[in-house]
Amino acid sequence: MKDSDSNASETHARFKVGDRVRVKNMPLMFYTRTQNYARDIEGTIVELTYKDLVPEDEAFNFDGVLDQYYIIRFRQKDIWEEYPFENDTLQTESPDRWLEPVSH
Amino acid sequence: MNAKSDGDYARVRLLEEIRSQGKEWEVLAPLYGVTNPDPPWKTSLVGICESLSDSGALPSLERRHAEDELKDSVYGEVPSPESDLLALVHILLSRSLVTEDDLANRMRAVRARVEAV
Amino acid sequence: MTEQHTHTLGMHPPAPQVDEVSDYEILEIAVRELAIEHGLFTAEDHRRFTEWAERIGPTGGSRLIAKAWTDPAFKKRVMDNATEACKEIGIDWSEPTGFGTPSDYMNLRVLENTPKLHHVIVCTLCSCYPRPLLGMSPEWYRSTNYRRRLVRWPREVLAELGLIVPPDVEVRVEDSNQKCRFMVMPMRPEGTDNWSEEQLAEIVTRDCMIGVAMPKAGRTEDIRRPVHKARRPPQPATVQ
Numbered sequence: 001m002k003d004s005d006s007n008a009s010e011t012h013a014r015f016k017v018g019d020r021v022r023v024k025n026m027p028l029m030f031y032t033r034t035q036n037y038a039r040d041i042e043g044t045i046v047e048l049t050y051k052d053l054v055p056e057d058e059a060f061n062f063d064g065v066l067d068q069y070y071i072i073r074f075r076q077k078d079i080w081e082e083y084p085f086e087n088d089t090l091q092t093e094s095p096d097r098w099l100e101p102v103s104h
Numbered sequence: 105m106n107a108k109s110d111g112d113y114a115r116v117r118l119l120e121e122i123r124s125q126g127k128e129w130e131v132l133a134p135l136y137g138v139t140n141p142d143p144p145w146k147t148s149l150v151g152i153c154e155s156l157s158d159s160g161a162l163p164s165l166e167r168r169h170a171e172d173e174l175k176d177s178v179y180g181e182v183p184s185p186e187s188d189l190l191a192l193v194h195i196l197l198s199r200s201l202v203t204e205d206d207l208a209n210r211m212r213a214v215r216a217r218v219e220a221v
Numbered sequence: 222m223t224e225q226h227t228h229t230l231g232m233h234p235p236a237p238q239v240d241e242v243s244d245y246e247i248l249e250i251a252v253r254e255l256a257i258e259h260g261l262f263t264a265e266d267h268r269r270f271t272e273w274a275e276r277i278g279p280t281g282g283s284r285l286i287a288k289a290w291t292d293p294a295f296k297k298r299v300m301d302n303a304t305e306a307c308k309e310i311g312i313d314w315s316e317p318t319g320f321g322t323p324s325d326y327m328n329l330r331v332l333e334n335t336p337k338l339h340h341v342i343v344c345t346l347c348s349c350y351p352r353p354l355l356g357m358s359p360e361w362y363r364s365t366n367y368r369r370r371l372v373r374w375p376r377e378v379l380a381e382l383g384l385i386v387p388p389d390v391e392v393r394v395e396d397s398n399q400k401c402r403f404m405v406m407p408m409r410p411e412g413t414d415n416w417s418e419e420q421l422a423e424i425v426t427r428d429c430m431i432g433v434a435m436p437k438a439g440r441t442e443d444i445r446r447p448v449h450k451a452r453r454p455p456q457p458a459t460v461q
Contacts, residue, residue, distance in 0.1 A: 192252070
């Protein structure tokens with residue numbers, strides 16, 4: 001499946017490597033690829049990967065807007081209660097529109 | 105919008121009959137001294153799944169969700185790749201993309217073809 | 222699944238097929254024919270994806286890692302643009318459509334282990350996997366048991382799979398939930414100085430590239446792993 005080319009009039013691409021972000025908790029949709037465990041969790045942008053349509057939009061409200069996708073790193077201790085290992089981390093990938101900036 | 109669930113999966117008689125034969129590859133291969141880890145139709149099954157996703161008839165994420173439910177319930181005791189095949193057919197049946205009668209008839213015709221060789 | 226070893230070919234060549242046609246084999250043909258007749262996909266697409274599936278296997282990944290271990294410039298190219306670097310070992314992620322497959326896409330990232338960092342890959346949503354480099358995913362990787370538990374209890378799951386990671390080493394779980402695909406570059410083990418690329422490739426098994434095993438001199442096969450079913454059936458999704 002071809003990554004959409006960047007002739008779209010608009011792209012959501014708000015973040016850079018090192019930014020702190022929080023995963024939004026938008027209503028569950030059947031096609032979402034944003035995991036439940038990541039919702040409302042803060043993490044750090046570690047990589048910009050590619051620009052593409054968002055699957056939810058491909059299925060429904062096609063607005064043709066591309067999102068920058070990011071790899072985000074979380075501390076396991078921030079995701080799970082009583083996670084016993086200080087340094088363990090977890091990374092996932094997320095499109096721009098599922099993220100909001102965190103000030104601290 | 106709530107997730108469209110493929111719902112409770114009732115057992116499908118045709119698939120239960122196939123399953124009850126117990127002719128999984130992990131049983132057949134040692135019987136005949138065949139060391140290939142996978143049955144010869146496994147790559148064709150991969151071809152079916154990729155083709156269904158590519159055409160949009162059954163996107164992979166949807167198929168995998170339904171597969172998870174089926175393989176953890178109805179086909180819980182069946183090994184892979186037989187469980188994958190049964191789950192795929194079950195999903196196609198539940199979405200009326202094929203019918204049980206058509207499948208049964210076609211299986212008879214295919215077997216007649218194969219055994220005539 | 223154990224890997225086939227080249228040194229066993231010629232001793233007892235495996236018989237290509239069993240002497241009976243199972244209902245499974247018949248079912249696969251029947252559903253495929255009906256699907257094509259109903260226009261769910263074309264015979265040509267099916268043939269193209271099937272031939273692709275027949276070409277892939279874990280040796281591509283093994284060769285990539287072995288080459289990266291012995292060639293620092295190649296390793297840099299792998300870390301800079303892994304998808305492109307794969308072409309140097311004959312793996313083209315754009316196959317078979319020109320844009321990859323609808324499951325694998327064309328965005329590979331290689332995750333480099335260090336003495337203080339151990340990676341392990343999973344796809345909680347559906348078991349995405351770097352198939353062009355590693356072949357078809359093993360059943361245990363696709364189980365809901367692995368996918369649900371690895372993100373929550375990575376060290377416990379790794380221990381069950383035979384790998385203990387010391388507490389001072391960071392365990393980083395990579396959940397491939399979008400279009401990037403990941404593979405682990407394990408550390409080159411001790412006792413492999415002056416080994417050829419071929420010798421090194423032999424000890425880089427599939428499980429080492431998923432992150433559930435570590436390469437070792439003399440270890441050329443992955444353990445056959447039983448598939449444990451998750452104890453509870455899938456619950457409706459709830460927010461943590």
